[in-house]
Amino acid sequence: MALSTAFWDSQALLTANRIGVFEKLAGTSMSAEALATEMRADPRALRLLLNACVGLELLTEEQGSYANASATAAFLVPGGPGYLGNAIRYSDNLYATWGQLERAVRDGQPQLPTSQYTGDSDALTRDFVYGMHDRALGIGRVLVELVDLSNCRKLLDVGGGPGTYSALFAQQHPQLHAQVLELPGVAAHARDILQAMDISERVSLLPGSFRDTEFPDGNDVVLISGVLHRELEPMCRELISRAAASMQAGGRLVISDVFTDAGGCSPPFAAMFGLNMLLTAEDGGVHADSDLVLWMQQAGFEVAAPLPFPPPMPHRVICGTLQG
Ligand SMILES: C[S@@+](CC[C@H](N)C(=O)[O-])C[C@H]1O[C@@H](n2cnc3c(N)ncnc32)[C@H](O)[C@@H]1O
Known part of the structure; x- marks a missing residue:
C-alpha cells in the first residue's frame, strides 16, 4: 500500500x-x-x-x-x-510522462522524446538544463575530489549539459581548458551558466551532436557523464573508441553515471532510473558498471574499480588510462 x-x-x-x-x-x-x-x-x-x-x-x-x-x-x-528547486521542477515535468509507463513498456518508445527538452520546448529545456546544473553543483563537487586532473591541460566533456562539471574541474585546476560538446538547444543555456560562473575563458562550448561531430584531438582527459544511460551498447562502445582515438597513450577516460550492479536489478534506485530513461530517451535505459569496465578495457584502457559517490548520491565513476 x-x-x-x-x-x-x-x-x-x-x-x-x-x-x-x-x-x-x-x-x-x-x-x-x-x-x-x-x-x-x-x-x-x-x-x-x-x-x-x-x-x-x-x-x-x-x-x-x-x-x-x-x-x-x-x-x-x-x-x-x-538549491535543487529546478531539479525538482524537472521531475515535475516528468510526472505525466511516468503515467505513460504502460505504453512505453508495450511499444518500447519514450513518452517524452529527447528533442522536447533539448531544444524544441524552451520551458522544458530550461528546466532540464538548470535542473542538471543544480544537481551537478552538488555531485560535481564530489567528482572533482574523486578524480585528480592536476596533470591534465585539455578536457573534452561529451554531452556536458550545462558544463557545470567542466567548470568545477577548471576552477579546481587553473591549467585546465575544457570543451563541452552539447546539442545546440542545451548549449544556448549552458552559455549563460558558464558566463554566470565566470569561467567562459577556459570552458568553451562546441554546439553539435556527438553522433556527427568529430571529437577534437589532443585531449588529456575525456569526460562522459550522464550520457551513456541514453545509448545502447554499440553507441557506448563507439563513444569510448572515439575518446581513445582523441588522446595519446596515458590519456584518461572518466565515465560517471548511475549504474546497476551486474544483472541490472540493484541498487533499487538504479533499476528505477532505467525506467525513467526508457520514458525519456530513444535508446534510454541503464547499464551495469561491469559492462562499462569491459567495453573500456576492450578499447585499450586500463580501468580502475568503479568508485561509488557518497550516499545519497547514486552515481559511480569509472576511470581508465589509455595503454600504449
Ligand atoms: C543527463 S545529461 C548529463 C549532462 C552532464 N554531462 C551531467 O552529467 O550533468 C545528458 C546530456 O547529453 C546530451 N546529449 C544527448 N544526446 C546528445 C548528442 N547526440 N550530442 C550531444 N549531446 C547530447 C543532453 O543534451 C544532455 O545534456
Whole structure:
C-alpha cells in the first residue's frame, strides 16, 4: 500500500515547489490563511497541503504557523547554494510522462522524446538544463575530489549539459581548458551558466551532436557523464573508441553515471532510473558498471574499480588510462 500511494508524496512536494510555498516561507513563518491570501489559494485546501508537507518533514508547524524545515531552507529556497528547486521542477515535468509507463513498456518508445527538452520546448529545456546544473553543483563537487586532473591541460566533456562539471574541474585546476560538446538547444543555456560562473575563458562550448561531430584531438582527459544511460551498447562502445582515438597513450577516460550492479536489478534506485530513461530517451535505459569496465578495457584502457559517490548520491565513476 505504501508503494501504491508513494506518488501522493511526490505530488505534494512537486506542487509545493511549483506554487512557491518554500520560497514564500523563506526566513519566516506564516499561518495557512496568510499564506493563502499571498498565494491566492483556497485556505482550507492549502492547509491540507501544508499539513501533508509537515508529515513529509518538509515544513514544521507550531500553533498554526508554518515554517520551512532546515533541509527545505537549505535545498528548496531559491538563491541558496544548495538549491535543487529546478531539479525538482524537472521531475515535475516528468510526472505525466511516468503515467505513460504502460505504453512505453508495450511499444518500447519514450513518452517524452529527447528533442522536447533539448531544444524544441524552451520551458522544458530550461528546466532540464538548470535542473542538471543544480544537481551537478552538488555531485560535481564530489567528482572533482574523486578524480585528480592536476596533470591534465585539455578536457573534452561529451554531452556536458550545462558544463557545470567542466567548470568545477577548471576552477579546481587553473591549467585546465575544457570543451563541452552539447546539442545546440542545451548549449544556448549552458552559455549563460558558464558566463554566470565566470569561467567562459577556459570552458568553451562546441554546439553539435556527438553522433556527427568529430571529437577534437589532443585531449588529456575525456569526460562522459550522464550520457551513456541514453545509448545502447554499440553507441557506448563507439563513444569510448572515439575518446581513445582523441588522446595519446596515458590519456584518461572518466565515465560517471548511475549504474546497476551486474544483472541490472540493484541498487533499487538504479533499476528505477532505467525506467525513467526508457520514458525519456530513444535508446534510454541503464547499464551495469561491469559492462562499462569491459567495453573500456576492450578499447585499450586500463580501468580502475568503479568508485561509488557518497550516499545519497547514486552515481559511480569509472576511470581508465589509455595503454600504449
Ligand atoms: C543527463 S545529461 C548529463 C549532462 C552532464 N554531462 C551531467 O552529467 O550533468 C545528458 C546530456 O547529453 C546530451 N546529449 C544527448 N544526446 C546528445 C548528442 N547526440 N550530442 C550531444 N549531446 C547530447 C543532453 O543534451 C544532455 O545534456
